[in-house]
Amino acid sequence: MNNDKRREIFTRWRAANPHPTTELNYRTPFELLIAVILSAQTTDKGVNKATALLFPVANTPQAILDLGLEGLKSHIRTIGLYNSKAENIIRTCRILVEQWQGEVPHERAALEALPGVGRKTANVVLNTAFGEPTIAVDTHIFRVANRTGIAPGKTPLAVETRLLKVVPAEFKRDAHHWLILHGRYTCIARIPKCGQCLIADLCDFKDKTPAAAGR
Known part of the structure; x- marks a missing residue:
């Protein structure tokens, strides 16, 4: 695929949806971080259902620590892998309180050092909470990048690297x-x-x- 096609693709997407954002419900960087940790192998709809119960009760690192592991689990039992996710969230909250004054760090290395946070989650937080031009490659983006030819690659990291290279700066x-x-x-x-x-x-x-033949 050439760059003119890529530019036109993103131009059309922007015209149809000028201000896209995540479908996860959140109000603060911390809420987004927790929602993304919970979203692994779970739908955004399922995450939103759980956080609608959790966040009114505990939406800061200290509040979740005060809730305790079992208390946290009771609010996220509908989420897949909730036991391991709860343990990671508790450990993450402890680090945020002890090392970051309860704030979500704005640096990739610091984010990826948090339990339950990998490169994809860090990219989502950096992009959506802090406005960085990062691209988190999940299964959907991996499929689209390869199927359309926008940025083919054999691994999520290869696709991410290619996207960062070929997506015009104004759309990144x-x-x-x-x-x-x-x-x-x-x-x-x-x-x-x-x-x-x-x-x-x-x-x-x-x-x-x-059905696409007539286009």
């Missing part, structure tokens, strides 16, 4: 959200909705569903 801050929403609702895993796709005529995918 919001690219993560456009890509994930496209993968979640249009370029879905089993049968992509090519007939409803805003970029079907620009996409390099060879096996487009028939």
